[in-house]
Amino acid sequence: MHKGFLLTSTLLGALSVALGAFGAHGLKKLVPVETIGTFETGVRYQFYHVFALLAVAILIEKFPGDWMRWAGILFIIGIILFSGSLYILTALKATNTVGLSGIGAITPFGGLFLIAGWIAMFVAIIKK
Structure with a gap:
């Protein structure tokens, strides 16, 4: 098992x-309904x-090598970019911050990392 993952x-x-x-209980007071969907x-x-990364942590023993390790790294980067950019967009909307809406351009890159x-x-599984 990979302890870090x-x-x-x-x-x-x-x-x-x-x-x-927080999204279910507190966010409704801060942003419009359509922004809650983004969050x-x-x-x-x-x-x-999280479950994909958990699977990597467990499967890395059965399917050792760089491909499974890269799967875990890519999932982490994808979560940070995809979900993180959506959280930032929500925070920007909640604070009425303008000029940073281009942060949404990061979201598809996060999706690509998840894929x-x-x-x-x-x-990793095929190569075994």
Whole structure:
């Protein structure tokens, strides 16, 4: 088992629950309804990929090598870029900050990293 990926997945999982609770209970007072959907998408994809990272932490023993390790790294980067950019967009909306809305351009790159993580996991399994 890869302890680093395991620890990261547990911390990101706890953060997912905390952010989800905030989104469900506190965010409604701060942003419009459509912005809540953006935030919830970030939380949902973060939580999905917590389980992907947990799988990598467990599967790395059965499928050792660079591909599985890269899958974990790509999932972490993807979570940070994809979900993180959605959280920042929500925070900008909540504070009525203008001029930084271009941060949304980061979101698709985060999605590409998540996809690459799944492909790396696939390759790791195929190569065994």
